[in-house]
Amino acid sequence: MTVSSEVADKVAGKYTVGAVMCPYRLVLEHVTSRWGVLVLIELLDRPYRFSELRRAVGTVRQVSEKMLAQTLQTLERDGLVHRDAKPVIPPRVDYSLTDLGREAAEQVRALALWTESRMGEVEKAREAYDEAKSRG
Numbered sequence: 001m002t003v004s005s006e007v008a009d010k011v012a013g014k015y016t017v018g019a020v021m022c023p024y025r026l027v028l029e030h031v032t033s034r035w036g037v038l039v040l041i042e043l044l045d046r047p048y049r050f051s052e053l054r055r056a057v058g059t060v061r062q063v064s065e066k067m068l069a070q071t072l073q074t075l076e077r078d079g080l081v082h083r084d085a086k087p088v089i090p091p092r093v094d095y096s097l098t099d100l101g102r103e104a105a106e107q108v109r110a111l112a113l114w115t116e117s118r119m120g121e122v123e124k125a126r127e128a129y130d131e132a133k134s135r136g
Contacts, residue, residue, distance in 0.1 A: 027078055031104050035063055035071040040097070040105035041112060043081065047096035080104055 030036050038057040042048065048056065054068050063071075072095060075081040080101030086092040097105055115122075 030074050030078055031080070031108060033071065035067060036075060037108050037112070038063075039068075039071055039075065040080070040101065040108050043095060043097045044102065044105045044109060047084075047094045050093055050095070053095060075101065 031040065035057060039053065042053060042056045050068070050072075053072075054063060054065065057063055057068070072081055072083070076083050079098055082096050082098050082101075084094045084096070086094070
């Protein structure tokens, strides 16, 4: 598909996931990004304050405040995360999933659970691949 046909499809209201300009592709990137996946899965359990969420998603490798803030803003813009700023001192901001976000998070969690359950098979496949590659 050429860029001009992508534009024509967009004007006609048709999108394809593989198209360069496809909005589905952007949302898919947001949902499946390194931190997006972890944020969505964590928020399935309950709402979190920013610092709590940062600790929860950064258990293996620390997420920077900037990266978490960008991830949350992107997911909020996509309608997946709700930001609730309380007018108190000190400021309190809670993050939770919208209905749309909960639906996406459940899909992401299902993929994460599938990956966990199939990890043994993945490791065997990697070993077989590496062995075949080393033999030339």
